Amino acid sequence: MSSKHKNLSSQRIILKVKCYTPISKPLNGSLPRSNNSHMLRLYPIKYQYGTGKEKKEAETQIYLIKGLRGAVRHAVMWVCKTYGMEVCHTTDKQEDKSGNKLLPAGFHLLAACAKEQSCIVHEIFGSKGKESLIAVFADPITSVNHKTAQFDQQIQNVHIATENRVNKTYDGKTVQDFGERYFSGHFSFEINVTRCSSTQIGLLIEAIMNIEKMGRGYNSGYGHVLVEAFQLLNRTIERKPIFETDSGEFKIQQIIDNQPLKQEVKDAMKGWEKYRELVA
Amino acid sequence: MxxxxxxxxxxxxxxxxxxxxxxxxxxxxxxxxxxxxxxxxxxxxxxxxxxxxxxxxxxxxxxxxxxxxxxxxxxxxxxxxxxxxxxxxxxxxxxxxxxxxxATFSNGSDTPGNTQRTYRKVKIRQGLPHNLSPAVEEVIQLGILHDFFQTSKHRSKIYVEPPITDQILRERCQQHHDHTDDPVIEKFRKYDHLSALITRKHRSPRLSRYNWKSSRKINFKQLAQEIAEVSTSVYKLYRYIYESKDLELLNESLEFGHSSLRQHLLILINLIVNDYQKEVF
Missing domain, CATH: 2.60.40 (Immunoglobulin-like)
Structure with a gap:
């Protein structure tokens, strides 16, 4: 097995971010024969609820929050721009077929810096030939009304609903009738920064504090994100096979231990300050 | 383990x-x-x-x-x-x-054994070997001619039946989809199914016997006449099909429009010959 695999170690450094969004649409696309744009639907899960001895069982659908890595990337890009650093943009073309400019001022094309000295954004997020140093992951979300709901796996409970929209002409005739799924509430996501240096973690921390938007429709008032808290964690995961019988079958026990890193956050912020003074 | x-x-x-x-x-x-x-x-x-x-x-x-x-x-x-x-x-x-x-494996032994399947391509011969027995020749003759006659399941795949005078052979060709006690048909049927399984890859329905490759029209009367002329010898029949460019443009099944009738017949005969040479036939 290749030792270069980025998720092959028992120790990880995790940047955990807690957020709140009033309404957000991290959509995946529309399903066949449907006018509604959906989030990435995963699978139905069963959960238990109730306070008595006999608990009731119900089923709910879980979804994935898309576009978190993109939100972090855009925040990192704009933080770098404010300090006068020229970094990679997401596009690799100057303009499209009809002549519209795709590259804003203050950025260079994606991986244009790779031949000489790659910029800090290219180092963290990579490009086609270079692997990304970070991995962004959020626990799946669902919408459950029962306050005593208990899940077997880690699930975030938010409010999920559909917004119905109708496009009309000046005469009042309906042109298009469509719906978009949205979610709102408190949620959290994690960034695996095990392979990042201290300065890179410092940049990510500053970018996270400046995340503003996520998903569709920012100009229409959707997708505003408020970052409430963040935490740098040293996470150790131990997995052990527990052989129960002589038949050779075993269950896998997983023990997760999280320890907060306070001094490392300060060191990372100082490292990032030094770096930006040198480069800018 | x-x-x-x-x-x-x-x-x-x-x-x-x-x-x-x-x-x-x-x-x-x-x-x-x-x-x-x-x-x-x-x-x-x-x-x-x-x-x-x-x-x-x-x-x-x-x-x-x-x-x-x-x-x-x-x-x-x-x-x-x-x-x-x-x-x-x-x-x-x-x-x-x-x-x-x-410690045990799916094959029931303590060692894994040869778990990987080995696939061998069917090698298509240019001509038939000359040491074939008359029994095999009979099956091969049926194998080459079976799709050119009308049966309970389909019409002649070249639209016109070849004017062959051998009555037993004609009956065998017409009954090869039916339940019969004929040992020649029973032996042949296994290879027919196997060959069809190999050649039918992508489902693409067609309304005519021309496959997606065909770009010209075929004179079916002439084709049937030519097949009937060489039908007396198995070796000549095989050689004719090997060299035929018309049969390459026809499909073996209407539901599999990319298949080729020539390829189906050649694979069928080569499977029979391979088994005969291994003394499995």
Missing amino acids: NLTLEGQILTPIVRKRPEFRLFGCQIRITKIRRRYFTKITASKPMYPYAYICYLGKIIISYVCKTETQAMRKLQTLMEIEAIGRFQSEGMGYIQWLKGSLK
Whole structure:
């Protein structure tokens, strides 16, 4: 097995971010024969609820929050721009077929810096030939009304609903009738920064504090994100096979231990300050 | 030792197929739920790219000789968190649940044996070998001519039946889809099914016997006449089909428009000859 695999170690450094969004649409696309744009639907899960001895069982659908890595990337890009650093943009073309400019001022094309000295954004997020140093992951979300709901796996409970929209002409005739799924509430996501240096973690921390938007429709008032808290964690995961019988079958026990890193956050912020003074 | 590890897929694994090899192990996704993961790039703003991804249960199987090897592999496999593309965006995450470590294999023995299947291509001969027995020649003759006659299931695949005078051969060709006690038909039927199984690959229905390759019209009367002329000798018949360009443009089945009648017949005959030479026939 290749030792270069980025998720092959028992120790990880995790940047955990807690957020709140009033309404957000991290959509995946529309399903066949449907006018509604959906989030990435995963699978139905069963959960238990109730306070008595006999608990009731119900089923709910879980979804994935898309576009978190993109939100972090855009925040990192704009933080770098404010300090006068020229970094990679997401596009690799100057303009499209009809002549519209795709590259804003203050950025260079994606991986244009790779031949000489790659910029800090290219180092963290990579490009086609270079692997990304970070991995962004959020626990799946669902919408459950029962306050005593208990899940077997880690699930975030938010409010999920559909917004119905109708496009009309000046005469009042309906042109298009469509719906978009949205979610709102408190949620959290994690960034695996095990392979990042201290300065890179410092940049990510500053970018996270400046995340503003996520998903569709920012100009229409959707997708505003408020970052409430963040935490740098040293996470150790131990997995052990527990052989129960002589038949050779075993269950896998997983023990997760999280320890907060306070001094490392300060060191990372100082490292990032030094770096930006040198480069800018 | 046979090591298997089972887990649940938390977020979809972006791969083209649900079965693949990774880290020297065979990986298989069961109880599949298929999803599409879309991605918009700044340089292609019109439509998002869609990638196939899978949810369900993941099973990893690994075969090795000793128990220490298996335990070492288990330690490394349990540390895997994600598989497939877009791991940095939270795709392909797995939760390991259980597994098994057994000394016995699916073949019932303590050793793995030759678990990998070996496939051999059917080699198509330019001509038939000259040491064939009359019994084999009879089956081969039926094999070459069977699709040119009308049966209970289909019309003649070249629309016109060849004017062959041998009445027994004609009857055999017309009855090759029916239940009969004829030992020649029974022997031939196995090879017919096998050959059809090999040549029928992609389902693409056609209304006529011309396949998707054909660009010209065929004189079926002349074709039937020419086949009837060479039908007396098996060797001549085989050679005629081998060189025929008209039969290449016809399909073997109307539902499989890309198949070729010539290829079907040649594979059928070569399967019979191969078995005859191995003394299995």
